[in-house]
Amino acid sequence: MWVYLNNQFVEDDQAKVSIFDRGFLFGDGIFETLRIYKGQPLFLDRHLQRLHHSCEALALILSTPEPAWEMLLHELVERNHLEHALVRITISRGVGGLGPDPTGCLAPTIVIFPRPLPQLTKDQREQGVSIAIVNTRRQPSCALPTQVKSLNYLNNILAKQEAVKAQAFDGLMLNTDGHLAECTTSNIFFVKDQCLYTPSLQCGILPGITREIVLELATAKGMVVQEGTYEPKDLLDADEGFLTNTGFGILPVSKIDSRQLKSAKQGTETQIIQLLYESHIAKSC
Ligand SMILES: Cc1ncc(COP(=O)(O)O)c(C=O)c1O
Incomplete structure (x- = not known):
């Protein structure tokens, strides 16, 4: 499976995040789960709007320029041949500060990976x-x-x-x-x-x-x-x-x-x- 991690696509077993990442240490970050329907991300604008609200509420600053979400999702879909699936975007505040104070922690970790739709009977x-x-x-x-x-x-x-x-x-x-x-x-x-x-x-x-x-x-x-x-x-x-x-x-x-x-x-x-x-x-x- 191909996943996106901080500016590049890698195979999932090559995707490594630091043990000092604040997402791992404190759950300091946000995520979005969106649906891929017939190879297209559904309601992308609404999900991105909620993603931005979540980041703003935590004063989690995305890199400039911001990732080109739509392009990244299309690449993820193509690389993994996704037709119907879910995609999770995870943004943690990244590495920095072993206590609650996130000051100076300005390089968020961004991960995007696909997962199957829930299997219901x-x-x-x-x-x-x-x-x-x-x-x-x-x-x-x-x-x-x-x-x-x-x-x-x-x-x-x-x-x-x-x-x-x-x-x-x-x-x-x-x-x-x-x-x-x-x-x-x-x-x-x-x-x-x-x-x-x-x-x-x-x-x-x-x-x-x-x-x-x-x-x-x-x-x-x-x-x-x-x-x-x-x-x-x-x-x-x-x-x-x-x-x-x-x-x-x-x-x-x-x-x-x-x-x-x-x-x-x-x-x-x-x-x-x-x-x-x-x-x-x-x-x-
Ligand atoms: C606590 C909670 N409420 C509601 C929802 C449903 O939200 P959505 O319709 O955007 O998937 C979710 C989705 O994960 C959730 O975690």
Whole structure:
């Protein structure tokens, strides 16, 4: 596999990063995961915008001139003959300073590598997955801005470990006020009486790109859409639920904490959103 590391493409087994890199030492950096669809990077502008926001929030300064992202992604796609895949862009603050102070650390480490799309069963895609409401709370944005796709995923890892223990597909975190936040790598939506609900960004969630697109598509379709503050009971009382993420797109939720949602199978509104999303992807390339 060819990967990009600091200005050059190398074979993955030749890609070496220093043990003094702050990404390794402290999780000091950010990342983006985007989808390659028919050999093209999907929603590249939105991913680059989030990448820049993440860097700005951490005062992580990219080299000048900035990498020509689009060209690099095309080269990565060509070298690895990618048709449908994910690509992860990782930017760490680089080597420098063994304590928290990053002053003077001005040479970020940039890595880009491809990975396969998540392998889900037909049953998971069509009938839905189970999620567990975990005890680990989503860290509040006053502690670490949740809009930053930070390299430090310990909060999510702890939540995922709980979910695995509960034999759930994923863990749904509440925020510190006890309101619904998000899963470890996806945003959540639920449907009640044909209205679509999702936690607002103020609930301390990552502004997911798939979430943003779903909101736009549903609104354009004339669906009633509400972003707000919701309790676990709102979700447990929902007719349908689904998760959104760049890798799997729209994934129905059938069970929450082993409680079956009303429409245990993929619900009607979820199906509509899935179709809208898939046709939007096809048109975007
Ligand atoms: C915590 C979290 N929430 C939501 C998402 C979904 O974001 P996107 O739709 O941009 O993939 C992710 C993606 O990795 C995530 O890590």
